Amino acid sequence: MSGNSTYQPQSKVLQWFEKRLPIGGLIHSSFVAYPTPRNLNYWWTFGGILSMMLGIQIVTGIVLAMHYTPHVDLAFKSVEAIMRDVNYGWLLRYLHANGAAMFFLAVYIHMFRGIYYGSYKEPREVLWILGVIIYLLMMATGFMGYVLVWGQMSFWAATVITNLFSAIPGVGDTIVTWLWGGYAVGNPTLNRFYSLHYLLPFVIAGVVILHVWALHVAGQNNPTGIEPKSERDTVPFTPYATVKDGFFMACFLILYCWFVFYVPNFLGHPDNYIPANPAVTPAEIVPEWYYLPFYAILRSIPDKLLGVVALFGSILILAFLPWLDTSHVKSGRYRPLFKQFFWLWVIVCIGLGWLGSKPPEGIYVIMSRLFTLYYFAFFIVILPLLGIFEKTKPLPNSISESVLGAKA
Amino acid sequence: MTNKNTILALTIATAIAAFAAPAMAQVHEVPAPPAVKWSFAGPFGKYDEGQLQRGFKIYKEVCSSCHSLSLLSIGSLADAGGPGFSEAQVAALAAEYKIKDIDDKGETIERAGRPADHFPSPFANDAAAAAANGGTAPPDMSTLAKARGYMRGFPLFVLDIFTQYQEAGPDYIHAILTGYKDAAPAGFTMPAGGNYNEYFPGHVIAMPKPLSDGQVTFDDGSPATLAQYSKDVTAFLMWAAEPKLVQRKRTGFQVMIFLIVLSGLMYFTKKKVWSAVH
Missing domain, CATH: 1.20.5 (Single alpha-helices involved in coiled-coils or other helix-helix interfaces)
Structure with missing residues (x-):
């Protein structure tokens, strides 16, 4: 996807095919000859890891769908039947459930990396926005997948989240009824969530293709944040990036499989092993860990509508990051002040996650409000002002100079 | 950045992610259940066949009068990694159960059970179960050991990833079974129909003390004590939830x-x- 290919197939058959559909050249220029900055660190391997996780989720999900029944009376039972009676069903289901968590862990690392190294800045704005769209789609997909289990936490999470839309003035209740397909979360809700949960991963895959395309047009950012200037600044994707990504994928699989085989229910909630019961509200309703920071932002604001606005705003504001950050230096490595504000922001995000799991009372409410304030101030106040006032460190002349020293 | 640093960072990121994990089942002002040494804990954990067979006997003779086990087939008792009953034993056991069915003429009949049948429930439906038990149906036991737990708190729950502690459910159930007190402490007002349990959230549990010394006689000579029963039946429930x-x-x-x-x-x-x- 990076300009004209120099790919020349050896065999006559492939030459014949290449003239008619140059897919070999496309793959060659995208994943073999594609020049990657030579100074990429391991934080850059998470794009590959995320592609792998999407693949695992789609494959395990398609097989699970062969055994799952989207009906309020049968959903929970069919999940348990997968766990008990389907050959390796327990493995498929634990891979899928923990895979979602690992997918989010990887995407958060990927996003933090993008923000630290200024990967959203010119000429990568569209690349970044496509990433925000993928993240939004992931959140919708993950939420609906969690509901399909139809345990107590599934049902009540569906009730709480869909009810957020009732905060919209005037038409809120109508929208919620439309989302439910009835007057409460019920069979039509479960059925449409199943349909959408099957559809959205393929939409994600489509946007991922655009994301990779945009990446290969703009080229990868790198830890110095300066663009490659000569061939000495880059190495071919294969074998260099391939083998590096492969190594870290294998490491990530160890972590993932540790959860799947040894602590498969650690990230879940015990209540989700109780079948959904609309008549009994659980003692506490908490979302999956990867939504907790947003849940804390929602609850930190006393007004329901403003809380929902803050919740969606906290995600959508990411799309405006390329224009909120006014600094001309991309990488946080050369921005001493930004670095401190960034790490504080990371701590605040994790802190919000912790607060999201706590009851909304006393000190937790006050902390949630302070943390929410900093979350938004980082984007709206700190980043625009830093570009004006921050004194950045001198940049190296080129990527190769930063790696090999000034002598090279 | 060196590889070591990256791996360390990834480990920290995982710990951080786990730090944000939802809190486990909420328990107010009750002591943490004592940790029992389970044979199925840890990376090489296995169920103890004898223990599961004893546990099943307790379920069959005591628990099953109120609690269903509807997601399990009777035949699963012979599955690999389980209680280790033989096919013949399971077939004989299944035949003891009466299963409601419909014959060729469309008449409702009761026939002898087969291994493929699921365990029949003690009540006709949830409403009947609730009516017979003071308004709330006793929970189905198929997934109970995974549907219960207790708040581990920081930093224990982060360490649980590394120590592979996944036995909060069994520890809790074991604590409930052994946590009944004959009388509530002085000053505690017990609502009608309630029973005092040290480990139950709020201490008021509707289920009367289910197991006492000497209630079930084991064929293998294991002691007929509450201490033995509570461990054996809990191990059986863990197997039922995670076969x-x-x-x-x-x-x-x-x-x-x-x-x-x-x-x-x-x-x-x-x-x-x-x-x-x-």
Whole structure:
């Protein structure tokens, strides 16, 4: 996807095919000859890891769908039947459930990396926005997948989240009824969530293709944040990036499989092993860990509508990051002040996650409000002002100079 | 950045992610259940066949009068990694159950059970179960050991990832079974129909003390005590909730060895490939 290919197939058959559909050249220029900055660190391997996780989720999900029944009376039972009676069903289901968590862990690392190294800045704005769209789609997909289990936490999470839309003035209740397909979360809700949960991963895959395309047009950012200037600044994707990504994928699989085989229910909630019961509200309703920071932002604001606005705003504001950050230096490595504000922001995000799991009372409410304030101030106040006032460190002349020293 | 740093960072990121994990079942001002040494804990954990057989006997003679086990087939008692009953034993056991069915003429009949049948429920439906038990149906026991737990708190729950502690459910159930007190402490007002339990959230549990010394006689000479019963029936419930646990842990060990070797080979390949450009 990076300009004209120099790919020349050896065999006559492939030459014949290449003239008619140059897919070999496309793959060659995208994943073999594609020049990657030579100074990429391991934080850059998470794009590959995320592609792998999407693949695992789609494959395990398609097989699970062969055994799952989207009906309020049968959903929970069919999940348990997968766990008990389907050959390796327990493995498929634990891979899928923990895979979602690992997918989010990887995407958060990927996003933090993008923000630290200024990967959203010119000429990568569209690349970044496509990433925000993928993240939004992931959140919708993950939420609906969690509901399909139809345990107590599934049902009540569906009730709480869909009810957020009732905060919209005037038409809120109508929208919620439309989302439910009835007057409460019920069979039509479960059925449409199943349909959408099957559809959205393929939409994600489509946007991922655009994301990779945009990446290969703009080229990868790198830890110095300066663009490659000569061939000495880059190495071919294969074998260099391939083998590096492969190594870290294998490491990530160890972590993932540790959860799947040894602590498969650690990230879940015990209540989700109780079948959904609309008549009994659980003692506490908490979302999956990867939504907790947003849940804390929602609850930190006393007004329901403003809380929902803050919740969606906290995600959508990411799309405006390329224009909120006014600094001309991309990488946080050369921005001493930004670095401190960034790490504080990371701590605040994790802190919000912790607060999201706590009851909304006393000190937790006050902390949630302070943390929410900093979350938004980082984007709206700190980043625009830093570009004006921050004194950045001198940049190296080129990527190769930063790696090999000034002598090279 | 060096590889070591990156791995360390990834570990920290995982710990951080777990830090944000939802709190476990909420328990107010009750002591944490004592940790029992379970045979199925840890990376090489296995169910104890004798214990599961004893536990099943307790379920059959005591629990099953109120609690259903509807997600399990009777035949699953003979599955690998479970209580280790033989096919013949399970067939004989299944035949003891009366299963409601419809015959060729469309008449409702009761026939002898078969291994493929699921365990029949003690009540006709949830409403009947609730009516017979003071308004709330006793929970189905098929997934109970995974549907219960207690708040581990920081930093224990982060360490649980590494120590592989997944027995909060069994520890809680064991604590409930052994946590009944004849009388509530002075000053505690007990609502009508309630029973005092040290470990139940709020201390008021509707279920009367289900197990006492001498209630069930074991064929293998194990002591007929509450201490023995509570461990055995809890292990049985864990098996009922997670029948593929042994298979899972065994497969996991193979997968781990494969992945560690793969990662090692990938690391050295990467080092070799990159040695030319560094």
